[in-house]
C-alpha cells in the first residue's frame with residue numbers, strides 16, 4: 001500500500017461537507033481513475049492529498065508516514081507529484097529548462113552553484129542536462145527541446161507537465177485531466193507513458209471525463225458522488241451502475 005485516506009471530511013462551508021467520511025487505500029504500481037460530475041470535489045480531493053488544503057477530520061498516510069498536516073513541498077519531497085488541469089509551466093523558459101527546474105535539488109542549489117568556477121558549475125549542471133535530454137526522448141519532446149512553452153502545442157505542454165512530474169522524482173502522480181482538449185495522437189502517447197510508469201512501480205491517480213481513456217489504462221475506477229467514493233473494477237460495471245447513470249443524466 002502506498003497511500004491511505006481514513007475518514008476524511010472536508011467542506012468549504014459548515015452546512016454540508018463536500019467530502020464526507022472518505023476512506024480508501026491505493027497499491028503501489030496501480031492506476032486509478034477518479035470520475036464524478038462537475039463540482040463533485042475531485043480537484044478538492046487532489047488538493048487534500050497534495051496538502052494545499054487540510055481536512056476537518058481524518059488522516060492521510062503515505063508510505064507509512066502520517067502526512068495530514070505536512071505542507072505541499074514536504075509531501076512533494078516524499079514523492080507525491082501532480083499536474084494541474086490548466087498547465088503550469090514557465091513560459092519564458094525552454095522545454096529543457098522547465099525539466100531541469102523540476103529536478104530535485106536544482107532550485108535550492110542554484111545560487112550556490114552559480115558561485116562555483118565556470119567549469120565546476122558546468123560539471124554539476126551536466127548530469128541534470130543529460131537527464132533532461134533522456135526525458136525529452138521518452139516524452140516525445142526531442143524536436144522541441146529548445147523551444148519556449150508558447151511555441152509548443154497544447155498536447156506537448158501536457159506531455160511536458162507529466163515529464164516534469166517524473167523529473168521531480170514522484171512515486172505517486174496525481175494527474176488532473178491530462179488528456180483533456182488534446183489531439184488523439186498525444187492521448188495515445190500519454191496512455192503509453194502511463195502504462196510504462198505503472199510498470200516501473202509508480203502509482204497513478206488521474207481525474208478524467210473521457211471514459212475511453214479510462215478504460216484503456218485504469219485498474220480501478222473511483223467514483224465521487226455526493227461526498228462519497230464508490231470503487232468499480234472496470235468500465236463495464238461502472239457504466240451499468242444506477243447511481244452513475246443518475247449522476248450523469
Ligand SMILES: Nc1ncnc2c1ncn2[C@@H]1O[C@H](COP(=O)(O)OP(=O)(O)OP(=O)(O)O)[C@@H](O)[C@H]1O
Pocket residue numbers: 012018036037038039040041042043044045
Ligand atoms: N476555494 C473554494 N472556496 C469555496 N468553494 C470552492 C473552492 N474551491 C472549490 N469550491 C467548490 O467546491 C466544489 C468542488 O470543486 P472541485 O473543483 O473540487 O470539483 P471538481 O469535481 O474537480 O469539478 P470539475 O470537474 O468541474 O473540475 C465546487 O462546487 C466548487 O465551486
